[in-house]
Amino acid sequence: MEFPVATKTQHEQWTVENLVFRKYNLFEDLPHHAQTLMLELRRDEHIEYLMRGLRGLPASFSVLDANRPWMCYWILHSLALLGELVDDELENNTIDFLSRCQDPNGGYGGGPGQMPHLATTYAAVNSLITLGGHKALSSINRRELYTFLRRMKQPSGGFRMHDAGEIDVRACYTAISVASVLNILDHELVDNVGSYILSCQTYEGGISGEPGSEAHGGYTFCGLATMILINEVNCLDLPRLIDWLVFRQGKECGFQGRTNKLVDGCYSFWQGGAFALLQRIPSVSEEQIVLPDVGHCTLDTSHTSTTSRISEVGNSSEGTSSQVDDTGGFRQEGLKVPFPVNYNDIGYDFINRSVEMKPLFHAIALQRYILLCTQAENGGLIDKPGKSRDFYHTCYCLSGLSICQHICSDADSPVLPRAVSGPYSNLLEPIHPLFNVVLDQYHEAREFFTTHRAPFNSEVLH
Ligand SMILES: CC(C)=CCC/C(C)=C/CC/C(C)=C/COP(=O)(O)OP(=O)(O)O
Numbered sequence: 001m002e003f004p005v006a007t008k009t010q011h012e013q014w015t016v017e018n019l020v021f022r023k024y025n026l027f028e029d030l031p032h033h034a035q036t037l038m039l040e041l042r043r044d045e046h047i048e049y050l051m052r053g054l055r056g057l058p059a060s061f062s063v064l065d066a067n068r069p070w071m072c073y074w075i076l077h078s079l080a081l082l083g084e085l086v087d088d089e090l091e092n093n094t095i096d097f098l099s100r101c102q103d104p105n106g107g108y109g110g111g112p113g114q115m116p117h118l119a120t121t122y123a124a125v126n127s128l129i130t131l132g133g134h135k136a137l138s139s140i141n142r143r144e145l146y147t148f149l150r151r152m153k154q155p156s157g158g159f160r161m162h163d164a165g166e167i168d169v170r171a172c173y174t175a176i177s178v179a180s181v182l183n184i185l186d187h188e189l190v191d192n193v194g195s196y197i198l199s200c201q202t203y204e205g206g207i208s209g210e211p212g213s214e215a216h217g218g219y220t221f222c223g224l225a226t227m228i229l230i231n232e233v234n235c236l237d238l239p240r241l242i243d244w245l246v247f248r249q250g251k252e253c254g255f256q257g258r259t260n261k262l263v264d265g266c267y268s269f270w271q272g273g274a275f276a277l278l279q280r281i282p283s284v285s286e287e288q289i290v291l292p293d294v295g296h297c298t299l300d301t302s303h304t305s306t307t308s309r310i311s312e313v314g315n316s317s318e319g320t321s322s323q324v325d326d327t328g329g330f331r332q333e334g335l336k337v338p339f340p341v342n343y344n345d346i347g348y349d350f351i352n353r354s355v356e357m358k359p360l361f362h363a364i365a366l367q368r369y370i371l372l373c374t375q376a377e378n379g380g381l382i383d384k385p386g387k388s389r390d391f392y393h394t395c396y397c398l399s400g401l402s403i404c405q406h407i408c409s410d411a412d413s414p415v416l417p418r419a420v421s422g423p424y425s426n427l428l429e430p431i432h433p434l435f436n437v438v439l440d441q442y443h444e445a446r447e448f449f450t451t452h453r454a455p456f457n458s459e460v461l462h
Protein backbone atom coordinates (compact mmCIF):
# COMPACT_ATOMS: atom_id res chain seq x y z
CA MET A 1 0.00 0.00 0.00
CA GLU A 2 1.37 3.43 -0.99
CA PHE A 3 0.90 6.49 1.21
CA PRO A 4 1.58 10.17 0.54
CA VAL A 5 5.17 10.87 1.51
CA ALA A 6 4.90 14.64 1.82
CA THR A 7 4.73 16.17 5.27
CA LYS A 8 4.46 19.62 6.75
CA THR A 9 4.91 20.34 10.41
CA GLN A 10 2.10 21.75 12.56
CA HIS A 11 4.33 24.76 13.10
CA GLU A 12 4.66 25.44 9.34
CA GLN A 13 0.91 25.16 8.88
CA TRP A 14 0.16 27.49 11.82
CA THR A 15 2.66 30.04 10.51
CA VAL A 16 0.98 30.15 7.11
CA GLU A 17 -2.51 30.25 8.60
CA ASN A 18 -1.46 33.10 10.88
CA LEU A 19 -0.01 35.16 8.05
CA VAL A 20 -2.90 34.49 5.67
CA PHE A 21 -5.77 34.94 8.13
CA ARG A 22 -4.21 38.08 9.57
CA LYS A 23 -4.53 39.54 6.06
CA TYR A 24 -8.09 38.29 5.66
CA ASN A 25 -9.18 39.61 9.07
CA LEU A 26 -7.66 42.98 8.31
CA PHE A 27 -9.47 42.98 4.98
CA GLU A 28 -12.86 42.02 6.46
CA ASP A 29 -12.69 44.92 8.95
CA LEU A 30 -12.15 47.58 6.26
CA PRO A 31 -14.84 49.73 4.63
CA HIS A 32 -15.83 48.77 1.08
CA HIS A 33 -13.66 51.33 -0.76
CA ALA A 34 -10.59 50.29 1.24
CA GLN A 35 -11.31 46.62 0.47
CA THR A 36 -11.44 47.43 -3.23
CA LEU A 37 -8.06 49.12 -2.96
CA MET A 38 -6.56 46.09 -1.21
CA LEU A 39 -7.90 43.82 -3.94
CA GLU A 40 -6.37 45.91 -6.69
CA LEU A 41 -3.89 44.21 -9.00
CA ARG A 42 -0.72 46.30 -8.75
CA ARG A 43 -0.26 46.39 -12.51
CA ASP A 44 2.26 49.21 -12.75
CA GLU A 45 4.50 47.73 -10.08
CA HIS A 46 4.34 44.27 -11.70
CA ILE A 47 5.12 45.68 -15.14
CA GLU A 48 8.03 47.70 -13.75
CA TYR A 49 9.46 44.60 -12.01
CA LEU A 50 9.07 42.47 -15.15
CA MET A 51 10.49 45.08 -17.56
CA ARG A 52 13.50 45.58 -15.32
CA GLY A 53 13.95 41.81 -15.28
CA LEU A 54 13.80 41.50 -19.06
CA ARG A 55 16.22 44.38 -19.65
CA GLY A 56 18.55 43.10 -16.97
CA LEU A 57 18.56 39.47 -18.07
CA PRO A 58 22.21 39.58 -19.20
CA ALA A 59 23.26 40.55 -15.65
CA SER A 60 21.62 37.46 -14.15
CA PHE A 61 22.97 35.06 -16.78
CA SER A 62 25.77 33.69 -14.66
CA VAL A 63 23.39 32.70 -11.87
CA LEU A 64 20.61 31.28 -14.01
CA ASP A 65 22.78 29.86 -16.73
CA ALA A 66 20.68 26.86 -17.73
CA ASN A 67 17.39 28.65 -17.25
CA ARG A 68 17.43 31.55 -19.64
CA PRO A 69 14.59 30.60 -22.03
CA TRP A 70 12.47 30.01 -18.91
CA MET A 71 13.24 33.51 -17.65
CA CYS A 72 12.20 34.86 -21.07
CA TYR A 73 8.93 32.90 -20.98
CA TRP A 74 7.99 33.75 -17.38
CA ILE A 75 8.60 37.47 -17.99
CA LEU A 76 7.13 37.75 -21.50
CA HIS A 77 4.06 35.69 -20.63
CA SER A 78 3.45 37.75 -17.46
CA LEU A 79 3.70 40.96 -19.48
CA ALA A 80 1.34 39.55 -22.13
CA LEU A 81 -1.19 38.61 -19.44
CA LEU A 82 -1.01 42.22 -18.25
CA GLY A 83 -1.57 43.39 -21.84
CA GLU A 84 1.87 44.98 -21.99
CA LEU A 85 3.92 44.98 -25.21
CA VAL A 86 7.70 44.99 -25.33
CA ASP A 87 9.47 47.50 -27.55
CA ASP A 88 11.10 46.51 -30.88
CA GLU A 89 14.64 46.52 -29.52
CA LEU A 90 13.86 44.19 -26.62
CA GLU A 91 11.82 41.97 -28.95
CA ASN A 92 14.65 41.69 -31.49
CA ASN A 93 17.23 41.04 -28.77
CA THR A 94 15.07 38.28 -27.30
CA ILE A 95 14.50 36.59 -30.67
CA ASP A 96 18.23 36.76 -31.45
CA PHE A 97 19.11 35.40 -28.02
CA LEU A 98 16.65 32.47 -28.32
CA SER A 99 17.97 31.73 -31.83
CA ARG A 100 21.42 31.34 -30.29
CA CYS A 101 19.94 28.82 -27.82
CA GLN A 102 18.54 26.78 -30.73
CA ASP A 103 20.57 23.64 -31.43
CA PRO A 104 21.48 23.01 -35.09
CA ASN A 105 20.03 19.52 -34.61
CA GLY A 106 16.78 20.81 -33.14
CA GLY A 107 15.42 22.00 -29.82
CA TYR A 108 16.60 24.74 -27.47
CA GLY A 109 19.15 24.59 -24.68
CA GLY A 110 19.30 26.63 -21.46
CA GLY A 111 21.75 29.05 -23.11
CA PRO A 112 23.80 29.41 -26.31
CA GLY A 113 25.76 26.22 -27.07
CA GLN A 114 24.02 24.18 -24.35
CA MET A 115 22.53 20.79 -25.09
CA PRO A 116 18.87 20.93 -26.15
CA HIS A 117 16.38 20.14 -23.42
CA LEU A 118 12.60 19.64 -23.65
CA ALA A 119 11.77 22.06 -20.83
CA THR A 120 13.78 24.93 -22.31
CA THR A 121 12.42 24.03 -25.76
CA TYR A 122 8.89 24.49 -24.41
CA ALA A 123 9.89 27.78 -22.76
CA ALA A 124 11.60 29.09 -25.92
CA VAL A 125 8.71 28.13 -28.22
CA ASN A 126 6.13 29.69 -25.87
CA SER A 127 8.28 32.83 -25.60
CA LEU A 128 8.45 33.19 -29.39
CA ILE A 129 4.71 32.60 -29.72
CA THR A 130 4.13 35.24 -27.05
CA LEU A 131 6.29 37.72 -28.94
CA GLY A 132 4.49 36.81 -32.18
CA GLY A 133 5.21 38.19 -35.65
CA HIS A 134 7.00 36.67 -38.64
CA LYS A 135 10.55 37.05 -37.33
CA ALA A 136 9.81 35.26 -34.03
CA LEU A 137 7.66 32.47 -35.44
CA SER A 138 9.81 31.74 -38.47
CA SER A 139 12.92 31.53 -36.28
CA ILE A 140 11.74 28.12 -35.02
CA ASN A 141 13.30 25.34 -37.05
CA ARG A 142 10.36 22.93 -37.03
CA ARG A 143 12.04 20.30 -39.20
CA GLU A 144 14.95 19.90 -36.79
CA LEU A 145 12.71 20.30 -33.76
CA TYR A 146 10.68 17.34 -34.98
CA THR A 147 13.90 15.32 -35.29
CA PHE A 148 14.85 16.28 -31.73
CA LEU A 149 11.43 15.23 -30.42
CA ARG A 150 11.73 11.86 -32.19
CA ARG A 151 15.17 11.39 -30.66
CA MET A 152 13.74 12.01 -27.16
CA LYS A 153 10.88 9.56 -27.76
CA GLN A 154 11.20 6.24 -25.89
CA PRO A 155 9.85 2.85 -26.93
CA SER A 156 7.86 2.80 -23.66
CA GLY A 157 5.88 5.80 -24.92
CA GLY A 158 7.44 8.47 -22.71
CA PHE A 159 10.07 11.07 -23.60
CA ARG A 160 13.50 11.88 -22.19
CA MET A 161 14.08 15.51 -21.12
CA HIS A 162 17.39 15.49 -23.02
CA ASP A 163 19.92 13.01 -24.44
CA ALA A 164 20.45 10.41 -21.68
CA GLY A 165 18.12 12.45 -19.44
CA GLU A 166 15.22 11.46 -17.21
CA ILE A 167 11.92 10.16 -18.56
CA ASP A 168 8.90 11.80 -16.90
CA VAL A 169 5.45 13.35 -17.34
CA ARG A 170 6.96 16.84 -17.80
CA ALA A 171 8.86 15.54 -20.80
CA CYS A 172 5.66 14.10 -22.29
CA TYR A 173 3.82 17.38 -21.84
CA THR A 174 6.56 19.68 -23.13
CA ALA A 175 7.13 17.45 -26.20
CA ILE A 176 3.45 17.06 -27.05
CA SER A 177 2.56 20.69 -26.30
CA VAL A 178 5.32 22.02 -28.52
CA ALA A 179 4.54 19.57 -31.35
CA SER A 180 0.83 20.38 -31.17
CA VAL A 181 1.18 24.15 -31.22
CA LEU A 182 3.74 23.96 -34.05
CA ASN A 183 1.49 21.67 -36.11
CA ILE A 184 4.00 18.80 -36.24
CA LEU A 185 2.27 16.31 -33.95
CA ASP A 186 1.89 12.87 -35.52
CA HIS A 187 1.29 9.26 -34.58
CA GLU A 188 5.00 8.48 -34.11
CA LEU A 189 5.20 11.09 -31.34
CA VAL A 190 1.86 10.14 -29.80
CA ASP A 191 2.29 6.36 -29.84
CA ASN A 192 2.06 4.89 -26.31
CA VAL A 193 2.30 8.26 -24.54
CA GLY A 194 -1.16 7.56 -23.12
CA SER A 195 -0.03 4.29 -21.53
CA TYR A 196 2.92 6.06 -19.92
CA ILE A 197 0.70 8.81 -18.43
CA LEU A 198 -1.83 6.23 -17.24
CA SER A 199 0.95 4.41 -15.41
CA CYS A 200 1.56 7.66 -13.47
CA GLN A 201 -2.01 8.15 -12.19
CA THR A 202 -1.77 7.21 -8.52
CA TYR A 203 -4.18 5.65 -6.04
CA GLU A 204 -5.00 9.19 -4.84
CA GLY A 205 -6.27 10.14 -8.31
CA GLY A 206 -3.68 12.80 -9.19
CA ILE A 207 -0.72 12.22 -11.51
CA SER A 208 2.91 11.78 -10.46
CA GLY A 209 6.12 12.63 -12.28
CA GLU A 210 6.99 9.00 -12.94
CA PRO A 211 5.44 5.62 -12.14
CA GLY A 212 5.37 4.91 -8.39
CA SER A 213 5.87 8.51 -7.24
CA GLU A 214 3.50 10.86 -5.44
CA ALA A 215 0.63 12.71 -7.15
CA HIS A 216 1.52 16.37 -7.60
CA GLY A 217 -0.23 19.42 -9.10
CA GLY A 218 2.54 20.23 -11.58
CA TYR A 219 2.56 16.74 -13.02
CA THR A 220 -1.23 16.45 -12.86
CA PHE A 221 -1.58 19.49 -15.09
CA CYS A 222 1.09 18.12 -17.45
CA GLY A 223 -0.47 14.64 -17.60
CA LEU A 224 -4.02 15.85 -18.06
CA ALA A 225 -3.10 18.39 -20.76
CA THR A 226 -1.08 15.73 -22.59
CA MET A 227 -3.95 13.24 -22.49
CA ILE A 228 -6.27 15.87 -23.97
CA LEU A 229 -3.78 16.78 -26.71
CA ILE A 230 -3.45 13.13 -27.76
CA ASN A 231 -7.21 12.54 -27.51
CA GLU A 232 -6.99 9.92 -24.77
CA VAL A 233 -8.25 11.88 -21.79
CA ASN A 234 -11.19 9.58 -21.14
CA CYS A 235 -8.79 6.74 -20.45
CA LEU A 236 -7.78 8.46 -17.19
CA ASP A 237 -9.85 7.75 -14.11
CA LEU A 238 -11.42 11.23 -14.24
CA PRO A 239 -13.71 10.90 -11.20
CA ARG A 240 -10.72 9.99 -9.06
CA LEU A 241 -8.64 12.76 -10.54
CA ILE A 242 -11.40 15.29 -9.77
CA ASP A 243 -11.74 13.88 -6.26
CA TRP A 244 -8.04 14.47 -5.64
CA LEU A 245 -8.10 17.96 -7.21
CA VAL A 246 -11.10 19.34 -5.30
CA PHE A 247 -9.38 18.67 -1.98
CA ARG A 248 -6.24 20.59 -2.97
CA GLN A 249 -7.85 24.04 -2.35
CA GLY A 250 -7.13 24.83 1.28
CA LYS A 251 -8.95 26.92 3.84
CA GLU A 252 -6.38 29.62 3.05
CA CYS A 253 -8.17 29.75 -0.35
CA GLY A 254 -5.03 28.94 -2.35
CA PHE A 255 -4.04 25.53 -3.70
CA GLN A 256 -1.48 23.12 -2.34
CA GLY A 257 0.54 20.99 -4.79
CA ARG A 258 0.08 17.70 -2.95
CA THR A 259 -1.59 16.12 0.04
CA ASN A 260 -0.50 17.49 3.41
CA LYS A 261 1.64 20.32 2.03
CA LEU A 262 1.39 24.10 2.27
CA VAL A 263 -0.57 26.28 -0.16
CA ASP A 264 1.51 28.10 -2.76
CA GLY A 265 0.52 30.74 -5.37
CA CYS A 266 2.06 28.88 -8.31
CA TYR A 267 -0.49 26.06 -7.95
CA SER A 268 -3.15 28.63 -8.82
CA PHE A 269 -2.15 27.72 -12.35
CA TRP A 270 -1.10 24.08 -12.07
CA GLN A 271 -4.27 23.06 -10.16
CA GLY A 272 -6.55 25.88 -11.38
CA GLY A 273 -5.44 25.16 -14.95
CA ALA A 274 -6.29 21.48 -14.51
CA PHE A 275 -9.82 22.54 -13.49
CA ALA A 276 -10.07 24.78 -16.55
CA LEU A 277 -9.12 21.76 -18.69
CA LEU A 278 -11.64 19.44 -17.01
CA GLN A 279 -14.41 21.93 -17.62
CA ARG A 280 -14.06 21.58 -21.38
CA ILE A 281 -13.99 17.80 -21.44
CA PRO A 282 -17.41 16.82 -22.85
CA SER A 283 -17.73 13.63 -20.80
CA VAL A 284 -17.25 15.64 -17.59
CA SER A 285 -19.50 18.59 -18.44
CA GLU A 286 -22.17 16.36 -19.98
CA GLU A 287 -22.84 15.07 -16.51
CA GLN A 288 -24.25 18.53 -15.63
CA ILE A 289 -22.68 18.66 -12.23
CA VAL A 290 -24.78 20.91 -9.98
CA LEU A 291 -22.71 23.23 -7.81
CA PRO A 292 -23.58 26.00 -5.39
CA ASP A 293 -23.37 29.42 -7.04
CA VAL A 294 -19.84 30.71 -6.53
CA GLY A 295 -20.30 33.85 -8.61
CA HIS A 296 -20.66 36.01 -5.52
CA CYS A 297 -17.75 36.77 -3.26
CA THR A 298 -17.19 34.97 0.01
CA LEU A 299 -14.17 33.58 1.74
CA ASP A 300 -16.09 30.53 2.85
CA THR A 301 -14.55 27.71 0.83
CA SER A 302 -16.28 24.78 2.45
CA HIS A 303 -15.96 21.85 0.10
CA THR A 304 -19.08 20.37 -1.36
CA SER A 305 -18.91 16.83 -2.58
CA THR A 306 -19.06 17.24 -6.34
CA THR A 307 -17.83 14.02 -7.72
CA SER A 308 -20.46 11.50 -6.78
CA ARG A 309 -22.58 12.31 -9.80
CA ILE A 310 -19.80 11.64 -12.24
CA SER A 311 -18.75 8.32 -10.86
CA GLU A 312 -19.30 6.56 -14.18
CA VAL A 313 -17.37 9.07 -16.28
CA GLY A 314 -14.13 7.98 -17.81
CA ASN A 315 -14.53 4.27 -17.22
CA SER A 316 -13.74 3.49 -20.79
CA SER A 317 -13.68 -0.27 -20.67
CA GLU A 318 -12.56 -0.54 -24.27
CA GLY A 319 -9.09 0.74 -23.35
CA THR A 320 -6.79 3.00 -25.30
CA SER A 321 -6.22 1.09 -28.51
CA SER A 322 -5.83 3.20 -31.61
CA GLN A 323 -5.55 2.39 -35.28
CA VAL A 324 -4.63 4.32 -38.41
CA ASP A 325 -7.52 5.06 -40.74
CA ASP A 326 -7.11 5.56 -44.45
CA THR A 327 -6.97 9.36 -44.16
CA GLY A 328 -3.85 9.21 -41.98
CA GLY A 329 -5.89 10.25 -38.94
CA PHE A 330 -6.35 8.08 -35.89
CA ARG A 331 -9.36 6.34 -34.54
CA GLN A 332 -9.58 6.12 -30.79
CA GLU A 333 -11.65 3.21 -29.65
CA GLY A 334 -14.02 3.67 -26.76
CA LEU A 335 -13.87 7.48 -26.53
CA LYS A 336 -16.81 9.82 -26.92
CA VAL A 337 -15.20 12.00 -29.61
CA PRO A 338 -15.76 12.52 -33.33
CA PHE A 339 -13.52 10.42 -35.64
CA PRO A 340 -11.09 10.52 -37.29
CA VAL A 341 -8.82 12.76 -35.26
CA ASN A 342 -6.28 15.20 -36.59
CA TYR A 343 -3.96 15.63 -33.62
CA ASN A 344 -3.02 19.15 -34.66
CA ASP A 345 -6.62 20.37 -34.46
CA ILE A 346 -7.28 19.16 -30.92
CA GLY A 347 -5.92 22.26 -29.16
CA TYR A 348 -7.86 24.54 -31.51
CA ASP A 349 -11.16 22.65 -31.22
CA PHE A 350 -10.73 22.47 -27.47
CA ILE A 351 -10.63 26.24 -26.93
CA ASN A 352 -13.56 26.84 -29.27
CA ARG A 353 -15.84 24.52 -27.31
CA SER A 354 -18.39 26.33 -25.19
CA VAL A 355 -18.15 26.02 -21.42
CA GLU A 356 -21.38 24.81 -19.95
CA MET A 357 -20.16 23.87 -16.53
CA LYS A 358 -19.45 25.96 -13.45
CA PRO A 359 -15.94 25.67 -12.01
CA LEU A 360 -15.24 22.80 -9.64
CA PHE A 361 -13.20 25.06 -7.36
CA HIS A 362 -13.84 28.38 -5.64
CA ALA A 363 -12.55 30.83 -8.25
CA ILE A 364 -13.40 33.99 -6.30
CA ALA A 365 -11.66 32.73 -3.16
CA LEU A 366 -8.55 31.82 -5.17
CA GLN A 367 -8.48 35.32 -6.70
CA ARG A 368 -8.55 36.72 -3.16
CA TYR A 369 -5.62 34.53 -2.15
CA ILE A 370 -3.65 35.74 -5.17
CA LEU A 371 -4.55 39.41 -4.76
CA LEU A 372 -4.29 39.68 -0.98
CA CYS A 373 -1.55 37.17 -0.17
CA THR A 374 0.77 36.85 -3.19
CA GLN A 375 1.32 40.42 -4.41
CA ALA A 376 4.69 41.81 -3.34
CA GLU A 377 4.50 45.48 -2.30
CA ASN A 378 7.03 46.62 -4.88
CA GLY A 379 5.83 44.44 -7.76
CA GLY A 380 6.05 40.76 -8.63
CA LEU A 381 4.10 37.89 -7.10
CA ILE A 382 5.08 35.29 -4.52
CA ASP A 383 4.38 31.79 -3.23
CA LYS A 384 2.85 32.82 0.13
CA PRO A 385 3.22 35.69 2.66
CA GLY A 386 6.78 35.92 3.94
CA LYS A 387 8.40 34.66 0.71
CA SER A 388 10.35 36.69 -1.86
CA ARG A 389 9.15 37.51 -5.34
CA ASP A 390 10.47 35.73 -8.42
CA PHE A 391 9.55 35.49 -12.11
CA TYR A 392 8.30 31.88 -11.85
CA HIS A 393 5.72 32.76 -9.18
CA THR A 394 4.82 36.01 -10.95
CA CYS A 395 4.07 34.04 -14.12
CA TYR A 396 2.05 31.26 -12.53
CA CYS A 397 0.13 33.44 -10.03
CA LEU A 398 -0.93 35.71 -12.92
CA SER A 399 -1.74 32.69 -15.13
CA GLY A 400 -3.91 31.31 -12.32
CA LEU A 401 -5.59 34.69 -11.84
CA SER A 402 -6.49 34.80 -15.54
CA ILE A 403 -7.86 31.23 -15.34
CA CYS A 404 -10.15 32.27 -12.43
CA GLN A 405 -11.43 35.39 -14.16
CA HIS A 406 -12.23 33.65 -17.45
CA ILE A 407 -13.38 30.29 -16.13
CA CYS A 408 -17.10 31.00 -16.63
CA SER A 409 -16.77 32.57 -20.10
CA ASP A 410 -16.43 31.18 -23.60
CA ALA A 411 -13.40 32.34 -25.58
CA ASP A 412 -15.37 35.05 -27.41
CA SER A 413 -17.78 36.18 -24.69
CA PRO A 414 -17.17 39.06 -22.25
CA VAL A 415 -16.22 38.39 -18.65
CA LEU A 416 -18.95 39.49 -16.22
CA PRO A 417 -17.87 41.94 -13.48
CA ARG A 418 -18.99 39.47 -10.79
CA ALA A 419 -16.42 36.95 -12.04
CA VAL A 420 -13.58 39.40 -11.33
CA SER A 421 -12.48 39.84 -7.75
CA GLY A 422 -11.61 43.48 -6.98
CA PRO A 423 -11.98 46.26 -9.54
CA TYR A 424 -12.81 45.24 -13.12
CA SER A 425 -9.51 46.79 -14.19
CA ASN A 426 -7.92 43.68 -12.62
CA LEU A 427 -9.02 41.72 -15.69
CA LEU A 428 -6.11 39.95 -17.40
CA GLU A 429 -5.84 38.60 -20.93
CA PRO A 430 -7.32 35.10 -21.36
CA ILE A 431 -4.98 32.19 -21.97
CA HIS A 432 -5.17 28.92 -23.88
CA PRO A 433 -5.11 26.56 -20.88
CA LEU A 434 -3.48 23.64 -22.75
CA PHE A 435 -0.37 25.62 -23.69
CA ASN A 436 -0.42 28.54 -21.23
CA VAL A 437 0.03 31.24 -23.84
CA VAL A 438 -2.23 34.28 -24.20
CA LEU A 439 -5.16 33.45 -26.48
CA ASP A 440 -4.54 36.14 -29.14
CA GLN A 441 -0.94 35.00 -29.45
CA TYR A 442 -2.06 31.39 -29.71
CA HIS A 443 -4.41 32.29 -32.57
CA GLU A 444 -1.66 34.12 -34.44
CA ALA A 445 0.65 31.12 -34.06
CA ARG A 446 -2.08 28.69 -35.11
CA GLU A 447 -2.69 30.75 -38.26
CA PHE A 448 1.04 30.96 -38.99
CA PHE A 449 1.81 27.28 -38.50
CA THR A 450 -1.25 26.03 -40.38
CA THR A 451 -0.63 28.41 -43.30
CA HIS A 452 2.98 27.22 -43.42
CA ARG A 453 1.52 23.76 -43.26
CA ALA A 454 4.07 21.09 -42.46
CA PRO A 455 3.70 17.58 -43.85
CA PHE A 456 4.66 15.07 -41.17
CA ASN A 457 7.98 13.37 -40.56
CA SER A 458 11.00 14.11 -42.69
CA GLU A 459 9.00 16.47 -44.92
CA VAL A 460 8.41 18.90 -42.07
CA LEU A 461 9.10 22.42 -43.29
CA HIS A 462 11.23 25.02 -41.59
C1 LIG B 1 5.90 22.41 -17.95
C2 LIG B 1 6.67 22.03 -16.76
C3 LIG B 1 8.14 21.94 -16.88
C4 LIG B 1 6.02 21.75 -15.63
C5 LIG B 1 6.60 21.50 -14.32
C6 LIG B 1 5.50 21.09 -13.40
C7 LIG B 1 5.86 21.21 -11.95
C8 LIG B 1 5.67 22.55 -11.28
C9 LIG B 1 6.25 20.15 -11.27
C10 LIG B 1 6.47 20.22 -9.82
C11 LIG B 1 7.69 19.50 -9.39
C12 LIG B 1 7.71 19.23 -7.91
C13 LIG B 1 7.67 17.81 -7.45
C14 LIG B 1 7.73 20.21 -7.03
C15 LIG B 1 7.69 19.98 -5.55
O1 LIG B 1 8.41 20.95 -5.00
P1 LIG B 1 8.30 21.25 -3.44
O2 LIG B 1 8.44 20.00 -2.64
O3 LIG B 1 9.27 22.36 -3.19
O4 LIG B 1 6.84 21.86 -3.35
P2 LIG B 1 5.53 21.36 -2.59
O5 LIG B 1 5.83 21.35 -1.15
O6 LIG B 1 4.53 22.42 -2.94
O7 LIG B 1 5.16 20.02 -3.14
Ligand SMILES: [Zn+2]
Nearest residue numbers: 264265266383
Ligand atom coordinates in the same frame (compact mmCIF):
# COMPACT_ATOMS: atom_id res chain seq x y z
ZN1 LIG C 1 5.53 27.64 -5.94
